[in-house]
Amino acid sequence: MTAMLRRRSDRGSTTLETVILWPAVFLLIFGIVHAGLWFHARNVALSAAREGARAASLDDGSGGAARAADLLAATTDGTVMRVGDIREFSDADTVTVTVTGSSTTLIPGWRVDVSQSATAPIRRWSSP
Template sequence: MTRRRCERGSATLETVVLWPAVFLLIFGIVHAGLWFHARNVALSAAREGTRAASMDDGSGGAARAAEFLTATTDGTVMRVGDIHETTDAGTVTVTVTGSSTTLIPGWRVDVSQSATAPIRRWTAP
């Protein structure tokens, strides 16, 4: 009987230690999913911008990426910081930067994705 008295409260102590770790794991998984989704949205916008710019002699990619973000998200997935377009001799690159939605107030997780495509030029034979 003395053995049972020594173990009194052990289940409560195990619960107090275990549940915060479980909640931290669950919130970590959800937060990672939100970040990954924001990354995919930024990459899709950058690809859409480069596709449009490659067909239009290397211009208009940033505007098309902004249109894509407006049409596909309502600002809850990610907050867009900047959409930057650069063109060199034969390629165009569109970079979308911003921050992912977080579950922890005040914590900022940056997202930056870019895509590059060749500029298509039409020539007469």
């Protein structure tokens, strides 16, 4: 008799566990994928900023923003990140290139910003 009561009280527990467990599992999976997309967009922005700073350091501190934009256009077609702005700042000895934009997201309407900077010394060539 006790076994019969126990079976009846356990009815629906599997369905309840599924209703509670699966949304948490899906949230975890989507969170991991979203973090990967953000990390990849961050690395793309950093690579573009470094390449722009390197190019500008060889060209007396100018042209870095254009080189970063060229690299972004060649490597991504807007699926990894949407580029918002590429800025270049140089002083007497260094050049800094900053790439800002937003990462692709899985949730429509949600914006995750990405901003990366790179600084390089300006190389000046002199004849002996």
